[in-house]
Amino acid sequence: MFRTQYDSDISIYSPEGRLYQIEYAMQAVAQGSTALGLKSKTHAVVVTLMRSSDELSSHQRKIFKVDGHMGIAISGLTADARVLLKFMRNETLHHKFVYGSDLPTGEVVSSLAMKSQRNTQRWGRRPYGVGLLVIGYDGDKTHLYQTSPSGNCFSYYAQAIGSRSQSARTYLEKNFKEFPELGLEELVLHGVKALKESSGKETLTKLNVGIAVVGKEQKFEILKPNKVQSYLDQILQTEGEIEIENENENEKDEEAETLELKLD
């Protein structure tokens, strides 16, 4: 009942203390197709489902390189994502020019958080309608961050955003404890399996699945379709085996521990 009275402007609180415009912006993120990220001690991976509006058009790209050691997967308004991407590329390049080293992922995410927050408190501006999953490797550590229109940024072991992301998140919550020690191949396989949970009726093909990796001695790289296909094939192979396993297992719901860094 209250919503329509207090949701017309970013600068109006509702009586419950909510800013509806921000929540609507986050809804834009939830409408985008699934993007998920996961990391081990040595590598970080993003896997995305790329939609195409019709059979004639290309699939919407969701993964972008920021720098040699960092990249993002997006969900939401692609145009807004491009603005943030340009910002991130500028920051990383500037840092490299001044300090001669890779910009730590955490620092650029902090700057992004500040930038996003500004749009939630200025008259005439609107929040960015896109959520990013930022993966990076610096300081001998892997990083995975989620940014949101609210300006909150968190660090994760694994996370999924976009439509039907809850299914992927459930899969990640079940399996994330074994991620740290995995090699790259197994990590990507988990990512693709998680994506399958969110794909619904859509068949996963090398054209609509995007995968990117970064890590120790691995520069940020978007995998070529043929490499993507090899992972999809492996999933199909083990599909039959997994179904039998699931019938026998007792599924316990575990609360996923996520490392939360709230940036004030």
Place this chain on the structure above:
Amino acid sequence: MQPKKKTLRPIVTGSSVLGIKYKDGVILASDTLGSYGSLARFRDIRRIVPITKHTVIGGTGEFSDFQEITKILRQKIIENQELVESGKEEDELLPSEIHSYLSRVLYGRRNKFNPLWNDVVVAGFEKGKVHMGTVDLWGSYFEDDIIATGYGTYFALPLMRKAYKKDMERDKALEVLRDCLTVLFYRDCRTINRYVFAEITKEGVNITDPVEIETKWEIADWQEGKL
């Protein structure tokens, strides 16, 4: 019309700074003199200062500009601490990053024709290795295992090059430095016989109090009582 407020020429100056890598780290050395032209005016200044737990800088040239550089760098460290998530000391700016940043600052100033009139040595320990190099008032960036600025480039560098061996012992490194400092005291008219050594190893930075080094003047024709 406003008077020009740019660097014209150095007024209070510091002479050479020397640096040499050895097995466990690096040692820098300089004298403690701030010359006012030909007057040996300030006889206990520090021309080698710590910036972080693992980095020191040493300065030749205009001393007030060196103080300004020290301020700029220390301020940058503080700013950077706010950005670094972990709050740990290991994650603060590395010597190589400080060196790179300083070279951008000095180059920017030279472009405006208002230089910080210095030749700065940046030395430190990062990722298990020593980083050492110089930046000068024109913004030229340079890295090496043996470093000398000011008159040291002409007098000390050839001697250091001859004596330097990779992974030399600490005592040998100190010996080389003392030898060079002595030669500089003999030949550089803007020095005094009072020196400070800065040693950087993986443990951190250690800057000594000023010491004197013996010199021989028996061969000089102008000794007391003689013509």
